[in-house]
């Protein structure tokens with residue numbers, strides 16, 4: 001059988017179905033984890049970068065990429081990891097930010113270069129949209145999040161911090 | 164994961180022995196792993212939930228940084244002798260205490276919350292400067308790890324700095340505890356700035372200048388201690404040995420716990 005070279009666009013489409021296990025409304029493409037896709041007669045080489053060094057989701061994501069591509073008929077998949085340039089929330093898609101808010105997690109409010117102090121950040125409450133919110137802890141349920149509370153509706157919520 | 168894990172002693176140890184950059188990678192990785200292990204001991208025991216989560220997240224960052232250094236070292240060892248099977252796990256789980264190069268301050272017990280947070284402060288304030296210099300390294304893989312880690316160390320430094328100030332400037336009891344922790348840890352704060360042979364040998368590649376780091380670090384301490392109402396001790400910080408494999412008894416206990424599974428059931432995996 002003749003080998004078919006998959007166009008990279010088709011592979012990106014498949015990768016858009018792979019979700020972050022810790023934030024399941026976001027795909028790995030929304031998050032900006034996928035840095036490059038190359039194809040060959042054999043299969044594909046996917047280059048990814050971790051969000052945080054210790055992010056336990058990265059090992060799962062690697063397996064999920066291979067499974068999703070295998071289902072699409074691409075068996076030979078090499079996954080490369082790069083660390084530089086270091087991942088930043090600046091790469092998160094606008095679509096991803098909307099999905100986060102709807103899911104109950106406040107998306108990053110600034111670009112990293114703004115160097116905004118997290119204590120002066122008041123992400124809109126995902127429940128009632130009030131901006132009267134306050135930082136409870138810079139560390140939340142996962143490395144990428146901080147814990148906030150809404151002063152209006154009193155709901156605590158996660159904030160995906162600028163990184 | 165291989166079925167039978169290779170021993171670290173012998174060929175692998177010899178390759179490391181002959182290559183100062185590999186020793187430097189292990190030094191950086193070991194500092195991260197042992198500090199991360201100590202921080203992880205607080206998981207489920209933090210004084211309040213938010214701080215339990217904070218220090219557990221910090222532990223994860225450290226262990227992630229350790230993995231990056233070990234993976235790079237393992238790849239390079241294997242490149243020198245493709246017949247060897249060496250992974251990050253070989254380096255974390257199969258080396259003995261005398262092979263570890265972490266600073267002594269990283270392996271000391273957590274003690275109370277004051278001792279834990281001021282230890283993280285000492286380590287992260289050093290690392291903040293260390294990784295900044297290391298991002299300039301001519302070794303692109305090393306510079307990439309430094310760039311990645313630096314973004315995370317920024318949080319550790321801010322968090323621990325706030326605790327030092329809060330405890331020092333808090334109640335009589337908290338200030339007393341912090342001063343006790345300072346007295347206990349101070350002798351161990353000088354080792355980071357004493358150059359090991361592998362640091363000298365790699366300094367043109369890493370661009371690390373320890374004398375410069377030391378000056379910057381003393382300035383950092385002056386500012387934060389002033390705010391915390393602490394005096395910077397004038398005694399010599401004389402304790403050292405970790406960088407060259409001469410450790411306190413505490414490291415042996417850490418390794419006994421951390422390495423037990425891989426030693427008892429070589430190659431065991433989930």
Ligand SMILES: [Zn+2]
Nearest residue numbers: 125128150153
């Ligand atoms: Zn609200």
